[in-house]
Amino acid sequence: MSISLDEVRHVAHLARLELDEIELASFQTKLNALLGHFEDIAGVDVSGVQPKPHAVSLVNILADDVVIEGLEREQALLNSAETKAGLFIVPTIIEE
């Protein structure tokens, strides 16, 4: 299995990573090296094995239904690059 430069570009877009041509080429090489190793588990017999998504299995842990204090709005906004009227400002989505 090997990954083409176009696929690398597509994955970078999905991951929201702006990469220049040099980075794309470098990631293609590195990804192909890693994917080569991924083939190691292709032959493992996993028939009937349940996938293990978590380290320790827990079921429905529910918190008591009580009010607890959370962050104040001002505190939550403190680290934002841009805020206005108590809100986070995101980059423009729709042009005027």
Added chain:
Amino acid sequence: MITQLTATEINTALRAKKVSVKEVTEAFLKRIENFDEEYGAYLALCPERALAEAEAAQAKIDAGDSGPLVGVPIAHKDNISTQGVETTCASKILQGYVPPYDATVVENCREAGMVLLGKTNLDEFAMGTSGENSALRLTRNPWDTDRVPGGSSAGSAAAVSAELACLATGSDTGGSIRMPASLTGLVGFKPTYGRVSRYGLVAFGSSLDQIGPFAKTVEDCSLFAEAMSGYDRKDSTSLQGSKISSADLKTGSLKGKKIALPRELFTDAIDPGVRESVEIAIDVLTREGVDFHEITLPSINYGVTTYYIIAPAEASSNLAKFDGVRFGSRVESTGHVEGFAATRGKLFGPEVKLRIMVGTYALSAGYYDAYYHRAQQVRGLMAAEFEQAFQEYDCILSPASPVTAFKIGEMVDDPMKLKLLDLCTIPANMGGFPSLSLPSSLAGDLPVGILLTGPVMGDEKLLQTAYNIDRALGRDYRRPPIL
């Protein structure tokens, strides 16, 4: 000098009023000021907070509080949120981020009377084996400053080893506490998943991450783990009854203890010097009455591959929140998606970007079944093999790292070789098992770690075994010769 002492010794001196918490704290701050340039352990210091906490700790001691860690100066890894103290994960994307809250582990340590000195360096977002992936600073191994301290909790290991903190927290996703502990001659412990709250830990691989202690002795390690552990409603994966107890640490015996040696971790992949050091320890322990059995755990051979699918998959999702909107820096660009991509492309380092790419690919349509789903099945196999072994054996013993500390830059051109070094430590994260690295004899002039891994919730027994092994090996804590 006070900075050379163990936590237990510092606490004893404090309670005997031989020294004040302020004096101890100032001694560490002075040492950091004088020597951290050389080691690069810290990313941020918080002397004002430290002195305020020292005052609170002194009041506890004066009021007769007999907590075993009251007044002990510590450091937190910089992926653990500290209110009012910059938390960067050693990444440019989080530079300037000052958390408005403390992680639960930070609160627990403060409540136990410990004094926070500052935040320690790491591989960016805890992604690395050597400590060389920090975007902000290079950390050096106090045993030989031309060598790596191991990662990803590089700064925490260097800080405790160079006596720039008495204790430090780390986080361990695939070995990030135990690898650097092994390379710097410290005790490093990853508790059972869920025993220490992850609330306030910047997530990397949520199903694998666990916070744990670095210390000079097993006793300090156990007391520190006890202080930071406990059920936390703010972490949905926190275990009920998770408080770790040190009450029986110094009891028990090695006689008749059944310990398994997995053949897969005693191969040519392990450096001869490391193997020799571990084998010497095995000989000593055999004479002490430990019943060693060679076993086979074939799935260990698939651990690194499985890990490098699961951890990046989880990371690609966890790191999606770093988009320059709610926290961290922002790179301005022309459009909406382009803005996020520019911020992330410019401010994440190369290893972080690579892992996000790997994870995104492994989770993408058409590849999910072949990679992520299959990796989870192999993870299931692996956990089951280990659980089976724990039915019969008290714990599993192996080297903690296949190598001793290597030269800075030596492995940067071969990232897969570096990743393969996580071979010994990864299985514990896959199954959520408690696992501890304990120093054995030196190989050449460099420390070697023995890895002990036990069953889920077997933390106390594992620590007790480690305590008894340490005593049997007759090893006093060894300072780096450079100090």
